[in-house]
Amino acid sequence: MRISAQSEDFDISLEIERLKENRTDLGAIVSFSGLVRDIHGDKIIKKMTLEHFPVMAEKELSKIGELAKKRWPLEGLTIIHRYGELSPGDNIVLVITTSHHRSAAFEAAQFIMDWLKTDAPFWKKEQTEQGEHWVGAKTDDDDQKNRWDK
Template structure:
């Protein structure tokens, strides 16, 4: 399941809902991305996430389907927020559930690595004086992290 929303999410409730009634699950892995107070050493006061409505939902659904085809998942959830966020706020949640932990770990990592390089979101950071706004630049190490999934076909 994927959700693109402005409002915050409750991790416990989301996990409980994902695993409800499914006793085949033996391991659940979650990743929560949060807003850091520092960007390149400078304090930020807020971050505004813009996205491409329509393509975002389509892209997230596609990658979720790929993860489900690649690993034996009993459940999968991606929530990505947009709009104005402050340091400490939750940005993104990825939850994967499987009979065994390895598939859950790998699928979760695959999903977040992919999200960082392909999901159409852009971060605009504002400095503490409010005046200095700048678009966050893409990070080369994120691309490398995502690329490693192109040539590994391990299934657990």
């Protein structure tokens, strides 16, 4: 499992290559990238700043990864989350799951993203033409996470 909280950008194809190495048993690789959008509701986003809790951020990402590995037969897993100042179009987060079959890879990637939204210690602040503000947590995100309870 590769976990990273970092300010630098990531290279999706390089990260996929790392998981493939010389393996020929992987039937499925799913990757999810989250990007900075330039519009949020009726506001134009000029910049986004991501604050994080150093060390704990990576610990929490690892915990979420371990939970996913317990539920699905994953062969490989990468979770990268950026922090610092970002612009529209920039990468924020990358999740890659590999498995023998697609359903495990798809479901695990979605599970990781749903958990990460509410449980990883990162906070977004948006800079708009009207000024800057911290993004509020959405109850929607709690619902998305809770659907995995059972």
